[in-house]
Amino acid sequence: QQNVQQSPESLIVPEGARTSLNCTFSDSASQYFWWYRQHSGKAPKALMSIFSNGEKEEGRFTIHLNKASLHFSLHIRDSQPSDSALYLCAVAYQGGRALIFGTGTTVSVSP
Amino acid sequence: EAAVTQSPRNKVTVTGGNVTLSCRQTNSHNYMYWYRQDTGHGLRLIHYSYGAGNLQIGDVPDGYKATRTTQEDFFLLLELASPSQTSLYFCASSDAPGGGYAEQFFGPGTRLTVL
Numbered sequence: 001q002q003n004v005q006q007s008p009e010s011l012i013v014p015e016g017a018r019t020s021l022n023c024t025f026s027d028s029a030s031q032y033f034w035w036y037r038q039h040s041g042k043a044p045k046a047l048m049s050i051f052s053n054g055e056k057e058e059g060r061f062t063i064h065l066n067k068a069s070l071h072f073s074l075h076i077r078d079s080q081p082s083d084s085a086l087y088l089c090a091v092a093y094q095g096g097r098a099l100i101f102g103t104g105t106t107v108s109v110s111p
Numbered sequence: 112e113a114a115v116t117q118s119p120r121n122k123v124t125v126t127g128g129n130v131t132l133s134c135r136q137t138n139s140h141n142y143m144y145w146y147r148q149d150t151g152h153g154l155r156l157i158h159y160s161y162g163a164g165n166l167q168i169g170d171v172p173d174g175y176k177a178t179r180t181t182q183e184d185f186f187l188l189l190e191l192a193s194p195s196q197t198s199l200y201f202c203a204s205s206d207a208p209g210g211g212y213a214e215q216f217f218g219p220g221t222r223l224t225v226l
Binding site for chain 2: 001004006031032034042043044045046049051088092098099100101102103104
């Protein structure tokens with residue numbers, strides 16, 4: 001059974017700062033890596049995904065994936081108060097039945 | 112934008128009661144999922160379905176039944192509700208198997224309280 005862990009559990013960052021979130025997984029056969037964001041009282045919504053080793057940037061958000069280290073991360077530059085949310089990483093593999101989610105990191109951006 | 116709706120949005124029941132949570136998606140997605148969300152546990156998969164009449168067991172199925180009556184509708188049934196089932200329930204859909212390479216779209220959630 002895939003084990004997906006996130007760190008830290010929570011963090012507080014000043015507006016404009018860079019934020020880094022970590023996710024580790026246990027199954028080296030994993031192929032699909034996602035970050036979902038959930039604002040308070042709302043549904044989770046996909047933020048970004050990556051399917052091969054390396055880096056992917058979309059606006060202020062960057063994902064790094066290192067399959068050999070069983071690790072991927074999300075980096076947010078120029079953090080905004082609207083980035084305050086619960087961030088969930090998720091992992092799947094081809095033929096797998098569903099995404100396996102981590103326990104989440106709560107980010108609070110202080111103005 | 113994919114649309115997934117859930118009803119009711121809030122539900123309070125007593126121990127031993129019967130509860131049905133409903134989910135509808137209008138995006139012709141084949142795959143639908145039921146999750147529960149609890150603090151410290153993230154999202155945990157209860158049941159999922161590949162299409163009408165199909166049901167697959169998830170990671171935390173005990174105490175739950177599910178039924179997929181049409182491509183659009185997926186129901187979660189708690190026949191003897193227990194306080195441990197107090198949680199926030201989300202339904203999701205996607206057009207790819209296993210939620211791998213395609214985004215999962217989530218409904219707004221149902222908050223269930225079992226007294």
